[in-house]
Structure formats: structure tokens, C-alpha cells
Amino acid sequence: MASVARVTTITSRSEQSFEDAIRQGVQRVNETLRGVEGAWVKDQVVNIADGAITSWQVTLEVTFVLDGAHGDASSD
Amino acid sequence: MASVARVTTITSRSEQSFEDAIRQGVQRVNETLRGVEGAWVKDQVVNIADGAITSWQVTLEVTFVLDGAHGDASSD
Amino acid sequence: MASVARVTTITSRSEQSFEDAIRQGVQRVNETLRGVEGAWVKDQVVNIADGAITSWQVTLEVTFVLDGAHGDASSD
Amino acid sequence: MASVARVTTITSRSEQSFEDAIRQGVQRVNETLRGVEGAWVKDQVVNIADGAITSWQVTLEVTFVLDGAHGDASSD
Amino acid sequence: MASVARVTTITSRSEQSFEDAIRQGVQRVNETLRGVEGAWVKDQVVNIADGAITSWQVTLEVTFVLDGAHGDASSD
Amino acid sequence: MASVARVTTITSRSEQSFEDAIRQGVQRVNETLRGVEGAWVKDQVVNIADGAITSWQVTLEVTFVLDGAHGDASSD
Amino acid sequence: MASVARVTTITSRSEQSFEDAIRQGVQRVNETLRGVEGAWVKDQVVNIADGAITSWQVTLEVTFVLDGAHGDASSD
Amino acid sequence: MASVARVTTITSRSEQSFEDAIRQGVQRVNETLRGVEGAWVKDQVVNIADGAITSWQVTLEVTFVLDGAHGDASSD
Amino acid sequence: MASVARVTTITSRSEQSFEDAIRQGVQRVNETLRGVEGAWVKDQVVNIADGAITSWQVTLEVTFVLDGAHGDASSD
Amino acid sequence: MASVARVTTITSRSEQSFEDAIRQGVQRVNETLRGVEGAWVKDQVVNIADGAITSWQVTLEVTFVLDGAHGDASSD
Amino acid sequence: MASVARVTTITSRSEQSFEDAIRQGVQRVNETLRGVEGAWVKDQVVNIADGAITSWQVTLEVTFVLDGAHGDASSD
Amino acid sequence: MASVARVTTITSRSEQSFEDAIRQGVQRVNETLRGVEGAWVKDQVVNIADGAITSWQVTLEVTFVLDGAHGDASSD
Numbered sequence: 084m085a086s087v088a089r090v091t092t093i094t095s096r097s098e099q100s101f102e103d104a105i106r107q108g109v110q111r112v113n114e115t116l117r118g119v120e121g122a123w124v125k126d127q128v129v130n131i132a133d134g135a136i137t138s139w140q141v142t143l144e145v146t147f148v149l150d151g152a153h154g155d156a157s158s159d
Numbered sequence: 160m161a162s163v164a165r166v167t168t169i170t171s172r173s174e175q176s177f178e179d180a181i182r183q184g185v186q187r188v189n190e191t192l193r194g195v196e197g198a199w200v201k202d203q204v205v206n207i208a209d210g211a212i213t214s215w216q217v218t219l220e221v222t223f224v225l226d227g228a229h230g231d232a233s234s235d
Numbered sequence: 236m237a238s239v240a241r242v243t244t245i246t247s248r249s250e251q252s253f254e255d256a257i258r259q260g261v262q263r264v265n266e267t268l269r270g271v272e273g274a275w276v277k278d279q280v281v282n283i284a285d286g287a288i289t290s291w292q293v294t295l296e297v298t299f300v301l302d303g304a305h306g307d308a309s310s311d
Numbered sequence: 312m313a314s315v316a317r318v319t320t321i322t323s324r325s326e327q328s329f330e331d332a333i334r335q336g337v338q339r340v341n342e343t344l345r346g347v348e349g350a351w352v353k354d355q356v357v358n359i360a361d362g363a364i365t366s367w368q369v370t371l372e373v374t375f376v377l378d379g380a381h382g383d384a385s386s387d
Numbered sequence: 388m389a390s391v392a393r394v395t396t397i398t399s400r401s402e403q404s405f406e407d408a409i410r411q412g413v414q415r416v417n418e419t420l421r422g423v424e425g426a427w428v429k430d431q432v433v434n435i436a437d438g439a440i441t442s443w444q445v446t447l448e449v450t451f452v453l454d455g456a457h458g459d460a461s462s463d
Numbered sequence: 464m465a466s467v468a469r470v471t472t473i474t475s476r477s478e479q480s481f482e483d484a485i486r487q488g489v490q491r492v493n494e495t496l497r498g499v500e501g502a503w504v505k506d507q508v509v510n511i512a513d514g515a516i517t518s519w520q521v522t523l524e525v526t527f528v529l530d531g532a533h534g535d536a537s538s539d
Numbered sequence: 540m541a542s543v544a545r546v547t548t549i550t551s552r553s554e555q556s557f558e559d560a561i562r563q564g565v566q567r568v569n570e571t572l573r574g575v576e577g578a579w580v581k582d583q584v585v586n587i588a589d590g591a592i593t594s595w596q597v598t599l600e601v602t603f604v605l606d607g608a609h610g611d612a613s614s615d
Numbered sequence: 616m617a618s619v620a621r622v623t624t625i626t627s628r629s630e631q632s633f634e635d636a637i638r639q640g641v642q643r644v645n646e647t648l649r650g651v652e653g654a655w656v657k658d659q660v661v662n663i664a665d666g667a668i669t670s671w672q673v674t675l676e677v678t679f680v681l682d683g684a685h686g687d688a689s690s691d
Numbered sequence: 692m693a694s695v696a697r698v699t700t701i702t703s704r705s706e707q708s709f710e711d712a713i714r715q716g717v718q719r720v721n722e723t724l725r726g727v728e729g730a731w732v733k734d735q736v737v738n739i740a741d742g743a744i745t746s747w748q749v750t751l752e753v754t755f756v757l758d759g760a761h762g763d764a765s766s767d
Numbered sequence: 768m769a770s771v772a773r774v775t776t777i778t779s780r781s782e783q784s785f786e787d788a789i790r791q792g793v794q795r796v797n798e799t800l801r802g803v804e805g806a807w808v809k810d811q812v813v814n815i816a817d818g819a820i821t822s823w824q825v826t827l828e829v830t831f832v833l834d835g836a837h838g839d840a841s842s843d
Numbered sequence: 844m845a846s847v848a849r850v851t852t853i854t855s856r857s858e859q860s861f862e863d864a865i866r867q868g869v870q871r872v873n874e875t876l877r878g879v880e881g882a883w884v885k886d887q888v889v890n891i892a893d894g895a896i897t898s899w900q901v902t903l904e905v906t907f908v909l910d911g912a913h914g915d916a917s918s919d
Numbered sequence: 920m921a922s923v924a925r926v927t928t929i930t931s932r933s934e935q936s937f938e939d940a941i942r943q944g945v946q947r948v949n950e951t952l953r954g955v956e957g958a959w960v961k962d963q964v965v966n967i968a969d970g971a972i973t974s975w976q977v978t979l980e981v982t983f984v985l986d987g988a989h990g991d992a993s994s995d
Binding site: 254258274275276 | 556582583584585586587588590591595
């Protein structure tokens with residue numbers, strides 16, 4: 084019974100848009116974690132140089148289910 | 160004199176983007192409420208399944224004017 | 236037994252003062268809701284034009300009791 | 312497609328416990344609203360008289376789905 | 388000298404009560420982490436279907452000591 | 464006219480449950496203060512040792528009325 | 540050297556206005572505490588009965604200096 | 616097109632009342648800034664000496680429009 | 692050594708999208724300030740008229756470096 | 768069994784540093800209260816005159832145990 | 844009568860310590876602003892490279908008095 | 920391209936000072952994590968026994984870059 088989940092925080096940065104940053108962050112997390120269920124957008128920031136926006140950056144709180152069969156509570 | 164307004168909270172979900180979710184939520188609210196003036200984006204969340212984003216979800220605090228002639232303070 | 240209450244949010248605007256705005260908001264809510272018990276002042280704003288304050292505006296969280304005999308949980 | 316939901320705030324009071332107050336609040340809301348999906352416990356308070364706890368009171372933010380076929384965005 | 392600790396966030400869900408959800412979450416964390424010292428209840432939510440509460444869910448911030456001899460700062 | 468009240472903060476710990484901790488905290492406060500009217504649950508924490516919950520701890524903001532005849536504004 | 544101050548929280552209620560409630564709360568505190576320096580308005584609430592405002596209530600965080608010669612850190 | 620506005624923070628103090636402090640703060644800001652549109656009351660404090668309120672002080676977040684023709688983004 | 696930076700708050704409004712509002716706000720700030728390094732999205736609001744979104748508005752906290760050679764700490 | 772504790776708020780000011788202010792505040796509190804267990808640094812402020820820092824000021828939330836044998840719940 | 848003050852936000856960075864960063868930030872502000880009265884420490888951050896702390900950074904909200912004779916409400 | 924970072928929370932305790940606690944916490948994290956970039960000081964607490972400060976404790980939110988070549992999103 085998958086009743087326990089973990090929440091982990093990441094930041095992700097894109098040259099395109101906030102939504103691209105979210106997509107890339109979610110994709111990166113999926114490479115190493117199973118059972119990712121959702122992400123809350125905690126912060127949105129733009130980085131600027133020479134008067135132009137150089138990147139769109141988000142902080143995400145990602146939730147993923149811990150399955151009972153594996154000991155990955157120790158993984159984040 | 161329309162000096163009193165109501166604030167109501169909704170969540171809206173789109174398969175496209177946060178802005179599409181906002182547009183759909185505003186449209187849905189306009190079907191039943193008159194005098195909608197604005198909405199504050201309180202939260203942004205993405206839902207994820209099998210490693211892909213399945214929906215973009217926003218929580219909105221919607222403000223709409225109560226006109227004096229009608230008793231719709233009881234409507235939300 | 237009146238043990239369940241509703242909380243609804245309004246904004247109210249007066250040309251006189253914050254307290255007049257609160258009085259007018261409470262009066263407007265009483266026209267359509269029974270059992271209003273109290274209001275919390277969540278925010279206070281002044282609107283300004285040509286260097287003068289044109290209105291005093293408050294956001295109120297209004298609490299009113301739901302009586303058991305009526306189905307007005309659906310009213311707000 | 313049920314992609315828009317409403318969030319409404321109630322307070323509920325029980326002589327037994329916080330969990331009984333939550334159960335009673337959820338039950339009361341279900342009498343007049345369809346599609347209730349969940350509730351977030353925003354606050355917990357105990358009322359006291361003559362040195363004894365007389366009631367356990369919770370504030371809940373209740374979410375319920377608006378179905379497309381009905382105009383109940385105006386209901387709360 | 389055990390002077391550095393980690394804080395990790397989990398959610399846990401029970402069909403019984405919030406306290407059962409806390410107990411199950413603590414038990415699950417103890418399967419993979421040593422040195423768990425405490426947990427702060429960050430949020431409490433009930434999930435509802437067909438008018439009944441189906442689960443009691445808590446979000447916990449769990450603190451556990453990092454012992455000097457092991458490199459488990461990389462475990463969460 | 465009892466129109467002024469004091470608010471004081473306590474923490475209380477029980478081996479049983481959060482509600483037992485609240486009951487014990489309220490009882491302890493009543494030993495030395497008259498006119499206690501209510502308490503807001505500000506925080507809930509569990510302490511853990513050897514993988515088991517050893518105590519349930521709450522932080523309470525307790526309100527009590529100051530009666531006009533006594534100078535106990537100086538007591539807390 | 541008066542370098543340590545205490546902060547205590549009170550609520551005060553007036554039938555007239557928020558400012559009258561503040562004045563009465565400050566006056567009541569001055570009866571039992573010396574060295575009161577200021578108060579921050581933490582919350583403003585109106586109580587309502589039969590559609591009319593019955594009282595204006597404020598929560599104040601009051602700061603008062605502890606003088607070195609007296610042991611009134613134990614007074615609040 | 617005046618689509619960009621600035622937000623600046625001031626504190627203002629009056630011997631009379633909070634509303635007089637707001638009026639004086641708004642008037643002072645209007646002496647040097649054009650296009651002031653509104654102000655949010657962020658904090659309210661009273662200063663006290665010898666048991667009496669000596670001043671009513673507010674912190675305001677003032678919004679004013681930046682017009683395209685002038686370089687006053689550099690002014691605050 | 693550019694070790695001191697300023698933070699200023701603006702709001703920016705676009706008829707297109709939040710990201711266009713951010714781009715326009717950043718561009719407007721760059722006309723009068725040198726050394727802009729980044730911006731945090733503090734709030735997102737949509738304005739609505741006749742049932743349609745008329746503008747997408749953001750509040751930004753903009754950070755820009757103060758260089759040692761110039762006295763522009765007085766500019767904002 | 769020392770299971771109930773009190774939390775009280777103080778401010779403390781030093782001409783040297785924040786840490787000296789904390790040390791002095793803790794020392795002052797220990798003169799009149801037994802059982803002090805810890806303090807949370809809630810705020811840090813510097814006071815400035817003629818371009819120089821004149822004092823370092825902290826606000827502390829101090830926790831101290833109430834022992835069962837004494838009636839000092841009334842002391843703060 | 845100097846009853847109106849301005850609040851401005853800066854960040855300051857030092858290779859030594861947080862307190863050195865505060866001192867440098869205050870000194871830098873005093874070069875261009877008169878009447879600086881105090882600063883609130885809003886945030887504290889350390890920057891790290893190759894496993895070592897490279898700088899201690901603070902965000903300060905600085906308050907300075909606006910004197911009546913000058914038009915420097917436009918300066919920040 | 921290292922565009923995704925992780926944020927993890929630790930507490931660290933020193934007998935000397937807050938800054939020593941920060942240094943020790945950063946050093947401990949660097950033993951097991953590569954790419955640590957910064958840390959935000961979330962909380963500062965002192966522990967007290969027999970009237971003396973026994974330790975200075977900080978809570979830090981530590982950010983470290985995830986490099987593309989390794990699967991250490993699972994490490995924390």
C-alpha cells in the first residue's frame with residue numbers, strides 16, 4: 084500500500100520560459116526517481132545580464148511515492 | 160453604488176499550460192457570476208504520471224462586484 | 236445545534252474612513268445572510284487620485300452560522 | 312470535463328475531539344454540496360470555561376468539483 | 388560528535404486518523420533511516436469521496452542525526 | 464467590564480496523544496490563572512527515540528480575561 | 540542600562556472604534572506595568588450581533604522596558 | 616502606455632490617529648512623486664511614553680505609475 | 692568591488708501573458724538603471740472585464756548592483 | 768514531571784554584536800526565571816545614528832520549564 | 844517635523860562575516876542618504892565554492908528619515 | 920548543462936557561535952555532496968542549561984548542483 088510519499092525541493096533553469104524550466108526539472112527528476120506524482124511551484128525568478136533575460140528559473144517541491152518493497156526512503 | 164465585492168477561491172486544471180488553466184477558470188466563473196473584475200494566482204501545481212506532466216493546475220482568488228439591486232451576496 | 240459556520244471574503248470601499256467601509260460591508264452582507272457573527276480585517280488599502288485619497292478599502296473575512304434547518308451551505 | 316473546483320471555508324465545533332469536529336463539518340457540507348473532494352485543516356482551537364475544555368473547533372478549507380452541466384458556481 | 392542533522396519532508400496517509408498517519412509515517416522512515424529524532428506536523432488534510440472521509444493525511448518534516456562515521460549525508 | 468484579555472504561549476507534552484497534551488496544558492494553566500477562555504494550537508511535534516514516538520507535543524496560545532479588580536496584568 | 544525589554548500580547552475590545560480599543564488596552568496595561576514603550580497592532584476584528592457591530596477588538600503586542608533594579612522579568 | 620508602476624515603502628507618524636498618519640504620508644509622497652495610485656497599510660504601531668500614546672505610526676507600500684516619457688524609474 | 696546591491700519593486704502589465712509582462716517590466720527598468728541582475732516574481736494577477744482577461748500583471752522585486760564609483764544609492 | 772513549558776518574548780540590545788545581545792538577554796532572563804531551556808532568534812535589527820551602528824538588537828522567544836511544585840505559571 | 848521615513852532594501856556581501864556585511868551595507872547607504880535610522884536583517888545567505896564559504900550576504904531593510912525641507916522622497 | 924539543482928535542509932550546532940555552526944554544517948555537507956553552491960539561514964536557536972548558552976544552532980537550506988553525468992538526484 085503506497086501510503087507514504089516523499090517531498091524534495093529542486094531548482095530548474097531554462098533559457099526559454101518558466102514552463103520549459105518546469106518540464107526540464109520534472110524530466111531530470113524522473114531519471115532517478117520513480118513514482119513522481121506532482122510538483123508545486125514555490126518560486127519563480129528571472130536572471131538578467133546586459134538588460135536581457137538570460138534564464139527563467141523555478142523552485143519546485145516535488146512529491147513522489149515510496150513503494151513498500153524498496154528501501155528508497157534513503158534516496159531523495 | 161457598487162462598493163462591495165466578493166472574493167471566491169477556485170482551482171482550475173488544463174492539459175496545456177498555467178495560462179490556459181487561468182483562462183478556463185475565468186471562463187467557467189463567468190458562466191454563473193456577473194461583475195468579475197480580477198483574479199490573483201495563489202498557487203501553481205503540475206500533476207505528473209509516468210514521468211510526464213498530465214495537467215497544469217492553478218488556484219485563483221476571484222473578485223467580483225456585488226451590485227446593489229440584487230441579493231446575490233448569497234451566491235458565491 | 237449551530238456548530239458549523241461559514242467564512243466568506245468581501246472587500247468594501249468608503250469615501251470616509253476604514254471604519255465606515257467596515258460598517259458598510261457588514262451592512263451589505265447582512266442583507267442576504269443570516270447569522271453573521273464577526274469579521275476579521277485582512278487588509279486595508281487607500282486609493283489615490285491627483286494626490287488625494289479617493290477611497291478607503293478593506294478586505295474582510297466574515298463568519299456566519301449555518302443553522303441546521305436550512306440548506307444554505309450552498310449560499311455564500 | 313470536471314476541471315474546475317471551488318474552495319470554501321467553514322468552521323466546525325465538537326464537544327468530543329478535533330477529528331469529530333472535522334467529521335461533523337464534512338457531513339454538514341455534504342448535505343448541500345456535491346463533489347466534495349477534500350479538506351485542509353487551517354486552524355485548531357479549543358474553547359475553555361471554568362477550567363475545562365468545552366469544545367474542539369477546526370477551520371477547514373473544503374474543495375468540491377464544479378460539474379459542467381450545472382450552474383452551481385454561484386453556490387458555495 | 389553528532390552535531391549535524393538532516394530534515395526531510397514526507398506525507399503519510401491513514402484510513403483511521405491523523406495520529407495513525409503520523410505513526411505509520413514515522414515507522415516507514417525508520418525502516419531506512421537511523422537517528423530519527425522528531426517530526427513537525429506541517430499540514431493536515433482529509434480526502435473525501437461520496438460524502439465520507441476516505442483518508443487522513445499529514446505532511447511531516449522529519450529530523451534525523453547524521454553520525455560522523457558514515458557518509459549518509461547523501462541519503463535522505 | 465472584562466474587555467481586556469492576555470495571550471500567553473505554552474508548550475505541553477504527553478506520552479498519549481496531541482489531545483492529551485492539550486488537556487494537560489490547559490489543566491496546568493488553570494492552576495495559576497483565572498479566566499482562561501481558549502487556546503489556539505500553534506504547532507504540533509512528535510519526539511522520537513529508537514524508532515518509536517516518545518511524546519506528542521503542542522504549542523498553545525492561551526487567552527485569559529483580565530478582570531478589572533485585580534492587578535494581574537503583571538502575571539502571565 | 541535599560542537594554543532588555545519584554546513583549547506581551549493582549550486583546551482589547553471597545554464599543555466605539557479600533558482606536559478606542561487600543562487606548563483602553565494601553566491604559567489597562569499601564570496600570571500594572573512600568574516602562575511601556577509601544578504596541579504593534581497584530582489583528583483587528585469586529586464582533587457582530589443581529590446585523591450590527593457590537594464591538595471593535597484589537598490584538599496588541601506591547602513592548603515594555605525591564606529596568607535593572609527590579610526582578611520583574613517574572614511579571615508579564 | 617503607462618503599464619509599469621513602482622512600489623515604494625514609507626512610514627508615517629501622527630499625533631492624532633492612524634488615518635491622519637496615512638493622510639500625511641500620502642501628502643508627503645505626492646510632493647515629490649507623480650502618478651501615485653494607492654497605498655497598502657502594511658503595519659500599524661502606537662508609540663507610548665509615561666502611559667500615554669504619543670504617536671500613531673503606519674507603514675505604507677505606495678504604488679505610483681511610471682510614465683514613458685520620463686526617466687524616473689531611477690527615482691523612488 | 693560591487694558588493695552592495697539594491698532591491699526595488701515594480702508592477703508590470705501586458706495584454707499578452709505573464710512572461711510578456713515580465714519582459715516589458717525588465718526592459719523598462721533597464722532604461723534607467725544599470726546593473727540589473729535578476730527579478731523575483733512576487734505576485735501574478737489577471738484583470739478581467741466583460742468576462743475576458745484584459746491584462747496579465749506581475750509584481751517583481753528587481754535586484755541591481757550599486758557600483759562604487761557612482762552615488763546612485765539615492766536612485767531606485 | 769516537567770511536561771509543560773512557557774514561551775516568553777524579549778528584546779535585547781548590545782553595543783557589540785548580535786551574539787552579545789543574545790548573551791545579555793539570556794543572562795537577564797536567568798536572573799528571574801528558573802528552567803530556561805532555549806531561545807529562538809525571531810528578529811535582528813541594527814540601530815544607526817550619524818552613519819554609524821549604535822546598537823545590535825535581537826528579539827528572542829525564550830522557553831522555560833514550569834516545574835510542578837511551584838505556581839509560577841503566573842510568572843512570565 | 845520629520846514624521847515621514849522611507850524604507851529601502853539592499854543586499855550586502857562580505858568575505859568576513861554577516862556582521863561585516865551589515866557594517867559595509869550601512870556604510871555604503873550612508874554615502875548617498877542622510878537620516879539613516881536603522882536596518883532590519885531580512886535574510887542571511889552564505890555563498891560556497893569548492894567546499895568553502897566565499898561570502899556572507901545579508902538583505903537589509905533600511906529606514907531613513909525624509910526631512911521636510913528637501914524633495915528627496917524621489918530618492919531612495 | 921548543469922541547470923538543475925537540489926535543495927536540502929540541515930541543522931548544525933556549535934559550542935562557539937552561529938557562524939561556526941554554519942561553517943561546520945557546510946563542511947559536513949561537503950563530505951558527501953559535490954557542487955554545493957550556497958546556503959540560506961532559515962532559523963537560529965540557542966540552547967541553554969543552568970543559565971548558560973550551551974550551543975548555537977542553525978537550520979540551513981543548502982543548494983547543490985546536479986551534474987548531468989551522474990544519477991545523484993536520488994542522493995540528498
